[in-house]
Amino acid sequence: MRTLAELPNDSNRLKRQAFLNKMRQLYAYQYSYNQTIATIVKLPQEEKADCAYQFGALKHLSGLIPSLPRIIATQFKQWFKIPIRSYQDYLFFGRSSFVDTRFLDNFYSDTYFGLQRVIGINHVLLQGISKTEDLPDNFDLNRLKENFSKIVSHADYETAFREQRLFYLNYQMLQGLVEHQGEYAGRIQYVTAPLVLFYRQDNGTLQPIAIQLNQLPCANNPLFLPFDGQAWTVAKLYVQIADVNYQELVSHATRIHYLVEEFVIATHRELYKTHPVFLLLEPHLRYTLSVNVHHLFLKDKKGVPGDFGAQLAGNYDAMVALMAEAFKTYHFKENALPNNIAKRQVNMPELFYPYAKEGLQIWDLTQQFVREYLELYYVDNKAVQEDSEIQSWAKLMTSENGMRVQGFPERFETLEELAQTIGQIIFITTAHHSTVHYPQYLFSGFTPSMPFAAYQPAPTSLSDAQHLTEQDLINILPLRQPAMKQALTFYLTDFKLERLGEYRGFEMKAEKVMKKYQSALLKLAEEMRQAELTRVYPYSHLNPQQIPNSVMV
Numbered sequence: 361m362r363t364l365a366e367l368p369n370d371s372n373r374l375k376r377q378a379f380l381n382k383m384r385q386l387y388a389y390q391y392s393y394n395q396t397i398a399t400i401v402k403l404p405q406e407e408k409a410d411c412a413y414q415f416g417a418l419k420h421l422s423g424l425i426p427s428l429p430r431i432i433a434t435q436f437k438q439w440f441k442i443p444i445r446s447y448q449d450y451l452f453f454g455r456s457s458f459v460d461t462r463f464l465d466n467f468y469s470d471t472y473f474g475l476q477r478v479i480g481i482n483h484v485l486l487q488g489i490s491k492t493e494d495l496p497d498n499f500d501l502n503r504l505k506e507n508f509s510k511i512v513s514h515a516d517y518e519t520a521f522r523e524q525r526l527f528y529l530n531y532q533m534l535q536g537l538v539e540h541q542g543e544y545a546g547r548i549q550y551v552t553a554p555l556v557l558f559y560r561q562d563n564g565t566l567q568p569i570a571i572q573l574n575q576l577p578c579a580n581n582p583l584f585l586p587f588d589g590q591a592w593t594v595a596k597l598y599v600q601i602a603d604v605n606y607q608e609l610v611s612h613a614t615r616i617h618y619l620v621e622e623f624v625i626a627t628h629r630e631l632y633k634t635h636p637v638f639l640l641l642e643p644h645l646r647y648t649l650s651v652n653v654h655h656l657f658l659k660d661k662k663g664v665p666g667d668f669g670a671q672l673a674g675n676y677d678a679m680v681a682l683m684a685e686a687f688k689t690y691h692f693k694e695n696a697l698p699n700n701i702a703k704r705q706v707n708m709p710e711l712f713y714p715y716a717k718e719g720l721q722i723w724d725l726t727q728q729f730v731r732e733y734l735e736l737y738y739v740d741n742k743a744v745q746e747d748s749e750i751q752s753w754a755k756l757m758t759s760e761n762g763m764r765v766q767g768f769p770e771r772f773e774t775l776e777e778l779a780q781t782i783g784q785i786i787f788i789t790t791a792h793h794s795t796v797h798y799p800q801y802l803f804s805g806f807t808p809s810m811p812f813a814a815y816q817p818a819p820t821s822l823s824d825a826q827h828l829t830e831q832d833l834i835n836i837l838p839l840r841q842p843a844m845k846q847a848l849t850f851y852l853t854d855f856k857l858e859r860l861g862e863y864r865g866f867e868m869k870a871e872k873v874m875k876k877y878q879s880a881l882l883k884l885a886e887e888m889r890q891a892e893l894t895r896v897y898p899y900s901h902l903n904p905q906q907i908p909n910s911v912m913v
Contacts, residue, residue: 363865365636367737368749376632376749387628392658396684397618398625398763400649407624407649413857413912420855427453438840447834450807452844453851458802460898467809470586473596474558474566477529478713479899481799481810482607486713488705489526496530499555500577504570504585511569511586512559524708525560531602532575533610536682537674542813544670544842549813551605551673552598564712565896571595573818580820591825597811597833598818604810605673607796613657613668614686615695616793620648620911622763623785630753636737636870637750637782640730643863644789647912657683667849671842673813691767696784697723697792715795718902721884722791722860727783729877734779736869741774750778790860794907801850807843808834853913860907 368376388401400407409417424431434452444450455461466472477486489495501517508517520526534553542549552573558566571584573595584595624645631638656666657679665676672679693699697719701707707716738744745751751771756762758770772778804810816836819825837843861878863870881904888903900906 361865362867363634363639364867365639365737365870366634367636367743367747368632373748379632380630380749384629387625389625393614393618393680393687394684396764397614397687398622399618400621400625400653403649403653404628407647409647409650413647413650416855416857417852421852423457424453424851427457430454434840434844438844444834444837444840445831447808449840450837450843450847452847453805457851458805460802463802463809464806467806468593468596470568471565473568473599475897476603476803477527477558477566478711478715479799479897479901480603480803481796482603482611483713483715483795484611484700485529485531485603485606486704486706487528487530488524488708488711489521489528490524490705493705495526495528495557496532496555498575498577499528499557499572500583501557501570503583504557507585507587508569512567515559520559524705527558527560527566527706527711529554529556529558529599529603531555531606533682533686534602534605534674535575536678536685537605537672538574540675540678542670542673542675542678544813545839547815547839549673549815550817551601551813552818554595554599554602556599560711563896564710566712568596571599573598582820582822584822584825588822589826590828591819591822594819594825594828594833594836597836598814600810601673601812601814604804604812608668608672608812609679609682610686612796614683615690616788616796617648617652617911618683618687619690619765620645620789620793621652622757622765623789624648626753626756626763630756631749635749636734637753637778639866639870640733640782640863641785643858644786644910646910647857648789648910651911651913667845668812671812671838671846687764688766690765692765692784693767695767696780697787712896714899714902718888719787719791719795722881722902722904722907723783723787725877725880725884726786726790727780729873729880730783730786731776731779732873732876733870734775734782736873738775738778744772744775744778747772789911790907790909791902793911794901797911797913798854798856798901798906801847801854805847805850805854807846808837811837812842812846813838855913856906856908857912858909860904860909862909 386404389398390401391397392399430452455464458464463472477483505517531553534551537551538553553575555572556568557570559569561567569586572581574581584592586592627638627641627645656668658669659665669676669679701716706713754769754771757765757768769777769781814836861881863874866874885903885905892898
């Protein structure tokens with residue numbers, strides 16, 4: 361059944377306002393996470409997972425049937441408290457549950473450590489270095505500069521800097537977790553706030569060349585280098601722990617899931633069900649609230665934190681404070697893809713970074729589609745300015761007693777600004793979320809690669825770290841129960857429904873624009889499939905045929 365889109369006007373204004381008043385009651389919100397983030401008070405019936413979603417989840421879960429013997433054996437080992445003796449003990453669902461097993465055999469290697477910075481779960485933290493964006497002053501690289509040629513053959517630090525071959529990660533936001541340790545099952549949790557430096561190799565991939573595990577350089581905070589043997593392996597493990605904490609708490613939960621929750625609430629409260637922007641956004645906002653209400657972070661009525669709130673490093677209050685800070689420091693316009701990759705200085709053809717190249721291709725196609733769609737309903741900028749619902753939507757998104765999204769337009773003056781904003785929301789809920797969420801099981805479902813927390817303090821000297829054995833490294837990792845919960849969570853959320861560009865019920869003129877968009881996406885998908893044949897490492901999370909249409913898990 362086709363829906364005729366219409367803008368508010370004098371003849372329908374009262375009917376629309378009556379409907380929206382009811383929606384404001386259904387989509388009532390409160391402020392969570394230190395009274396910072398607007399979240400739904402009660403999940404509306406319309407937002408609950410439908411049969412298609414439940415069937416998709418059940419079908420995906422059935423993929424664990426061949427792993428039942430391993431799961432049962434793991435449970436027996438848990439009951440009888442049999443200690444973990446090997447990394448293989450963390451393969452709870454077997455190798456066949458992973459789409460690519462090369463990583464399982466090489467998770468400790470520099471190659472895969474570097475690859476994860478561009479195709480892993482937290483690729484959005486990578487920062488390039490140049491004359492306009494130098495390294496943080498607290499990164500003490502004296503030891504690296506003295507030994508640079510031993511690590512990168514036929515190169516020196518100054519040349520690497522000049523050629524823009526240096527990239528870094530800075531986990532400074534995790535300092536609150538470092539200073540306020542958590543506890544799980546009687547074991548103290550540890551995390552660091554590292555600084556990590558990489559060298560861009562000739563094939564475009566990143567070679568890790570230096571790790572400083574804490575922010576302040578001092579005698580008990582050494583700089584780890586690749587020739588430091590076991591100490592280097594240990595340092596990389598603590599970086600991985602920091603990375604998954606940053607991804608789950610900042611990049612993923614706060615700056616995607618809860619950000620999109622703001623879009624959902626505001627859209628349903630301020631845009632009538634036949635408003636053209638509502639019809640365009642609704643498929644991209646589907647399922648998100650039903651995911652967000654799951655008990656993963658905040659405490660329940662009994663005062664018990666969700667699994668992520670309990671297992672991620674740092675205590676509960678520090679976690680909540682970090683998420684609140686992550687939301688307050690997010691700026692919508694600065695994180696538009698072209699602005700984001702320019703600011704991080706990662707948009708260069710020499711760097712293997714699919715998010716920059718292929719992400720921009722999807723971004724451009726989506727922006728063009730949204731612009732053409734909106735032009736069907738807004739004849740000029742004045743029509744945008746006079747749309748009372750879209751202006752109320754913008755006001756709610758930005759106001760202090762509303763959604764509080766920094767950098768979101770407070771008012772729309774032009775059609776172009778509205779189109780760019782809607783296009784960015786679609787990109788966040790589709791391509792961007794796909795790149796952050798869907799690598800999770802491959803890279804984090806195998807706990808030794810990215811444990812939620814360390815259970816031993818980080819090394820404070822090179823000599824001590826160099827003498828650690830493999831069993832010492834295993835002792836740093838979570839025990840079976842939290843490790844299996846981590847793997848199971850990422851497995852269960854590794855399924856997809858509906859593809860980018862799927863819309864139902866558009867009227868004829870809008871359907872014509874939609875089909876043009878779908879055709880362009882199909883062409884791009886085929887180009888990406890061909891490029892995959894010669895790629896440095898497989899990566900499909902930006903292929904339009906692999907991108908879900910919403911933040912559905």
